[in-house]
Amino acid sequence: MQNNIQNNLISWYNHNHRQFPWRETTNPYYIWISEIMLQQTTTEAVIPYYKRFIQTFDTIDKLASASLEEVYKLWEGLGYYRRAKHIHETAQLICEKYDGQFPDTYEDILKLKGIGPYTAGAICSIAYGLSAPAIDGNVLRIISRLYALTENIALPKAQKNIFHIVNDLLIGYDASAFNQGLMDLGATICRPLNPQCEICPIAPFCKARQSGQQKVLPISIKNIKHKEINYITGIITYQDQYVMIQNPAGLLENLYGFIQYELESPYRFIEEFEKQYYISLSLVSYHGQVKHVFTHRTWHMHIYHFTISKPLSSLYSLNDISQLPVSTAHLKVLKHYLKTIE
Ligand code: SF4
Structure with a gap:
C-alpha cells in the first residue's frame, strides 16, 4: 500500500480508533442522533444519552x-434543547416525506432541519460511504497545518479552500475511515x-x-464586533528574558506590557516589529488567546x-517583571503563557 496522507490516516484509524457506541453501526438514523448530540457536548457526556435515546426510540x-x-x-x-426539538420535527418529516x-443523498440530508454541511458530510460518509467532506474545527486545523496554510481559517474563503482540499483527498478512498480518522487525529494528536x-x-x-510552524498554525481569528479589538501579542524572549515596554500616554499609561499590534x-x-526595532524576529509558537474587558472596549x-x-x-527576567507595574491585561497574558509551557 502506497504511503500517502489517505492511506496513512485510514490505516492509523483502522488500528487505533476510539471506541464509541455510534461507531458500531452504519444506521444513518443512529449516526444522525449521535452527531447532533455531539454538537457542543463531549463524547463522554453523550454516551449514556445516546444509548438511552436509541434504546427508547430504536x-x-x-x-x-x-x-x-x-x-x-x-x-x-x-442542554441546547433546540437540538431535541429539531430532531423530533425532522423525524416526523422523514416519516411523511421519505416513508420513515x-x-x-447529501443534498436531501442537508435540507433537513438542524443539519449543516458538517453533519451532512459525516452522515453521508459514515452511513453510506459517500465521498463527502465533514469539515469541523478539527479538520480546519489539521488541513491548515498539513498544507501550511497561513490564511485565517475563520474566514469563509479559507474554509471553502479547505473543503476543496478534503474533497480531492477523499476521491477513491474510504470516506468513512478518512473523515473519522481526521476527527480522531484532531481530538487526540493534532x-x-x-x-x-x-x-x-x-x-x-x-x-x-517540516517548516516548524506546527505550534503556530492555524491562524484562527474570528471577526468581532465594533469596539472589540484583535491584537497579536508578542511574548518576545532573548534567552530567559522577556521584552516588555512601558506604555506611552493613553490607555494604561506608564504601565508595562508586552509588545502588541x-x-x-x-x-x-x-x-x-522589524520596521520599528530593526531586529529580526523568529516565530516559535502559538499559545492561545486571552480576553480582557475594559469599560469601553474588549481586547482579544x-x-x-x-x-x-x-x-x-x-x-526583563521573570523576577524583574514581578517588581514592575504591569497592566492586568498583560499579567493575564504572562500567566496564560507560562501555564501553556509548563
Ligand atoms: S500532529 Fe503535527 S505532524 Fe501531524 S498534522 Fe498535526 S502538526 Fe502536522
Missing part, C-alpha cells in the same frame, strides 16, 4: 410518534496546543511540521512566542 417511526415532552425528558441535562427511511507530531501518522506529509496575523507582527490578545537573536534594551 426507529425513526417511534421517535416521530413520541411527544415532544418524552423527547425532552431523554434530553434532560444535555433516512434520505441517502490538538490545538502542543500537537504530538512525533506519533502522528501523517507527519511525513505535514508542511507545518492591532493585527490579525503573527507574520504581519514580524513586519511591524492572541499570544505568540517569538525570539530575537540579539538583545534589546527592554529585557
Whole structure:
C-alpha cells in the first residue's frame, strides 16, 4: 500500500480508533442522533444519552410518534434543547416525506432541519460511504497545518479552500475511515496546543511540521464586533528574558506590557516589529488567546512566542517583571503563557 496522507490516516484509524457506541453501526438514523448530540457536548457526556435515546426510540417511526415532552425528558441535562426539538420535527418529516427511511443523498440530508454541511458530510460518509467532506474545527486545523496554510481559517474563503482540499483527498478512498480518522487525529494528536507530531501518522506529509510552524498554525481569528479589538501579542524572549515596554500616554499609561499590534496575523507582527526595532524576529509558537474587558472596549490578545537573536534594551527576567507595574491585561497574558509551557 502506497504511503500517502489517505492511506496513512485510514490505516492509523483502522488500528487505533476510539471506541464509541455510534461507531458500531452504519444506521444513518443512529449516526444522525449521535452527531447532533455531539454538537457542543463531549463524547463522554453523550454516551449514556445516546444509548438511552436509541434504546427508547430504536426507529425513526417511534421517535416521530413520541411527544415532544418524552423527547425532552431523554434530553434532560444535555442542554441546547433546540437540538431535541429539531430532531423530533425532522423525524416526523422523514416519516411523511421519505416513508420513515433516512434520505441517502447529501443534498436531501442537508435540507433537513438542524443539519449543516458538517453533519451532512459525516452522515453521508459514515452511513453510506459517500465521498463527502465533514469539515469541523478539527479538520480546519489539521488541513491548515498539513498544507501550511497561513490564511485565517475563520474566514469563509479559507474554509471553502479547505473543503476543496478534503474533497480531492477523499476521491477513491474510504470516506468513512478518512473523515473519522481526521476527527480522531484532531481530538487526540493534532490538538490545538502542543500537537504530538512525533506519533502522528501523517507527519511525513505535514508542511507545518517540516517548516516548524506546527505550534503556530492555524491562524484562527474570528471577526468581532465594533469596539472589540484583535491584537497579536508578542511574548518576545532573548534567552530567559522577556521584552516588555512601558506604555506611552493613553490607555494604561506608564504601565508595562508586552509588545502588541492591532493585527490579525503573527507574520504581519514580524513586519511591524522589524520596521520599528530593526531586529529580526523568529516565530516559535502559538499559545492561545486571552480576553480582557475594559469599560469601553474588549481586547482579544492572541499570544505568540517569538525570539530575537540579539538583545534589546527592554529585557526583563521573570523576577524583574514581578517588581514592575504591569497592566492586568498583560499579567493575564504572562500567566496564560507560562501555564501553556509548563
Ligand atoms: S505532524 Fe503535527 S502538526 Fe502536522 S498534522 Fe501531524 S500532529 Fe498535526
